[in-house]
Amino acid sequence: MDRPLAAFDIETIPDPELGRRLQGFSGNDDVVIELMLRRRLEETDGASDFHKSPYHRIVTIAVAWLDPSSGKFKLGVPGDDTNNEKELLESFFHVIEKNKNAPRLISWNGNGFDLPVIRYRSMIHGISAPRFYKEDENFKWNNYQNRFHSLHVDLMDVLAGYGASQPVSLDDVSRILGLPGKTVTQGSKVYSHILKGEESLVREYCELDCLNTLLIYLVWSVHRGKLNPQELSGYVTTITQHLESNPEKKAWMEYAEALKDWPRW
Numbered sequence: 704m705d706r707p708l709a710a711f712d713i714e715t716i717p718d719p720e721l722g723r724r725l726q727g728f729s730g731n732d733d734v735v736i737e738l739m740l741r742r743r744l745e746e747t748d749g750a751s752d753f754h755k756s757p758y759h760r761i762v763t764i765a766v767a768w769l770d771p772s773s774g775k776f777k778l779g780v781p782g783d784d785t786n787n788e789k790e791l792l793e794s795f796f797h798v799i800e801k802n803k804n805a806p807r808l809i810s811w812n813g814n815g816f817d818l819p820v821i822r823y824r825s826m827i828h829g830i831s832a833p834r835f836y837k838e839d840e841n842f843k844w845n846n847y848q849n850r851f852h853s854l855h856v857d858l859m860d861v862l863a864g865y866g867a868s869q870p871v872s873l874d875d876v877s878r879i880l881g882l883p884g885k886t887v888t889q890g891s892k893v894y895s896h897i898l899k900g901e902e903s904l905v906r907e908y909c910e911l912d913c914l915n916t917l918l919i920y921l922v923w924s925v926h927r928g929k930l931n932p933q934e935l936s937g938y939v940t941t942i943t944q945h946l947e948s949n950p951e952k953k954a955w956m957e958y959a960e961a962l963k964d965w966p967r968w
Contacts (some may be wrong), residue, residue, distance in 0.1 A: 704924065706807050707769065707770040708809060708920065709766050709809065710913045710914070710917035710920065711764065711766045711813070711817070711913060712765055712811070712912040712916065713817050714763045714819065714895055714907050714909045716762055716894045717894070718758055719732040719760075736894065754872060756819040759824070763791065764781065765912070765913045766779070767914045768806075774938075776942050778945060779962070780906055781797065788824060796834075799834055800832070807855070808855040811919075812870070812873075813857045814850055814857040814944035815859075815860070818847075850865070868924060874915075882961070883911075884915065885894065885908070886958070887954050888904065888905075893905055911955075939951045939962055946958055
């Protein structure tokens with residue numbers, strides 16, 4: 704593997720400021736968000752209350768970082784544990800900007816959701832991120848925006864043959880491969896957790912989604928002959944030790960325990 708790996712994920716809620724400014728709703732954030740969800744249900748004839756990308760406010764961004772050259776692994780929210788969307792975005796771009804060897808971004812449905820939201824919300828905040836749009840020096844067309852090259856790998860898209868077959872959820876693929884999958888909560892419950900002031904739980908959920916994504920990528924790398932099983936085992940040991948060094952995080956401890964006999968080859 705030729706560069707650091709950065710598996711990332713975002714969690715979002717409807718943006719109440721846009722609900723007031725563009726949809727004419729009034730009231731506190733909780734009231735406005737409820738009205739936005741109802742409006743979206745009406746717009747989709749009851750099919751979904753999921754908003755279009757620009758209407759999502761990011762409440763956390765997490766990254767699972769693995770550097771094959773040094774073997775170092777990190778998992779968490781870049782920067783401080785903040786709920787400020789602009790600071791979250793700036794910290795995410797800093798992960799890309801600060802590394803001389805541009806990391807390979809890895810996501811699950813990143814092309815369909817995460818990156819469009821990141822682009823729209825960055826524009827709202829006036830954030831400049833030139834390296835995010837820069838082409839790879841070794842290959843002109845390889846950049847974070849290109850669907851068919853490898854500086855950003857949307858695993859859900861790639862494994863489904865770029866739309867040739869039905870995409871599968873991150874939780875399903877994780878469990879099929881013997882990983883714990885989504886153990887903390889579900890994406891549909893993020894809004895209710897934020898309302899209850901459970902931001903730390905949402906961050907932990909987001910972090911473990913990143914970890915699932917990274918480990919699936921490593922298994923896929925073995926399948927492609929880019930990584931051998933012994934190298935994978937070494938990375939799994941490093942990741943397990945990192946999780947176990949944070950005993951205050953119960954879900955991390957449970958995940959570490961599940962990794963002790965994984966993969967089962």
